[in-house]
Amino acid sequence: MTYRVGIVGSGFGGVVHAPAFRLHPDFEVVAIASPANAERVAKERDIPRAFASLEAMLAGVELDVVSVASPPFDHHSSVLTALAAGKHVLCEKPFALSVAQAQAMVDAAKHAGPACAIAHEFRYTSAALALKEMIDNGHADRLREIEITRFGNELRSDSGRPRSSWWYSRAKGGGVNNSIMPHLIDLANWYAGQAPEYVSGLSRTANPTRTDEQGTFLSDVADGAFAVLDYGDGVVARVTADSTLSLNQATIALHTERRTAVASGEFLLDMRLYLVEPDEQSELELAPSPYAKYASIALNVPPFLSLLDDFAERIRGGTSGAPTFEEGLQTQRVLAAIGYGQDANDA
Secondary structure, three states: OOEEEEEEOOOHHHHHHHHHHHHOOOEEEEEEEOOOOHHHHHHHOOOOEEEOOHHHHHHHOOOOEEEEOOOHHHHHHHHHHHHHOOOEEEEOOOOOOOHHHHHHHHHHHHHHOOOEEEOOHHHHOHHHHHHHHHHHOOOOOOEEEEEEEEEOOOOOOOOOOOOOOHHHOOOOOOOHHHHOHHHHHHHHHHHHOOOOOEEEEEEEOOOOEEEEOOEEEEOOOOOEEEEEEEEEOOEEEEEEEEOOOOOOEEEEEEEEOOOEEEEEEOOOOOOEEEEEEOOEEEEEOOOOOOOHHHHHOOOOHHHHHHHHHHHHHHHOOOOOOOOOHHHHHHHHHHHHHOOOOOOHHHO
């Protein structure tokens, strides 16, 4: 059976969701909804129908799946609307703007019954999967510390986005706690196999004053986020996302009492994996993504296709490793604890 997909959001939805769903044999993209750019993206991506809103799309075309790739401030409304219509839902990160919103979405999904998942495609990179396999097969036993760091330059003082961008608005879900921190927290929880028992950390704004063609303006979003997660039983994670730096560098490391496995690269999508033991260091060969040839479309497309494998299996009622709404809620609680969201104190 092929599942008919309607995409909400024309940005990342057009760049990654649309081509990935089109390439996957279990899905067919039949529509896209966006208040401003639906017609343009539909033409560019050869999508049959375009609508100005999710409500219009649900009324105008038959769907099995709604893929929510709109900005964070729209996730809560679109997910609840899609679930009320009985559709399966894939939702982008961050799951919501608050813990309360995330909880409402989890509750609605349980009541409605369709298959749901969070778009944490970075679980499906070759390096991330290899590290998870090391935990599952016992090669990372006596795990003591999970280290996940991403340095970037997107929110330096010379960042070029216009003031109208929701990236610069905390109320709309902007900043690093929208862009990358949810992925990093999800990876830490995934490797630990549970939600943390205790969270400490902070979000900081190093560059509140921004400049565009109209002059200077103020931004209240976090351009750096720093968390320590305690999972109990001696396992701790350190998670950092800082987008104010000169370099692009990502690291995922599993530190055990016997060895360390370190994946490193310019970003989470292009990492090399090393095993460091007391007497030697070696590079491990990574299994290529089964969808590696599609990286030329967008680097996120190969892992996103692997995510869709698991999502399709969940729709069919089988066992699936696709990130769940419940895991999205766990990540939302960590984000709230370090200052993200409308109800951060509720974490």
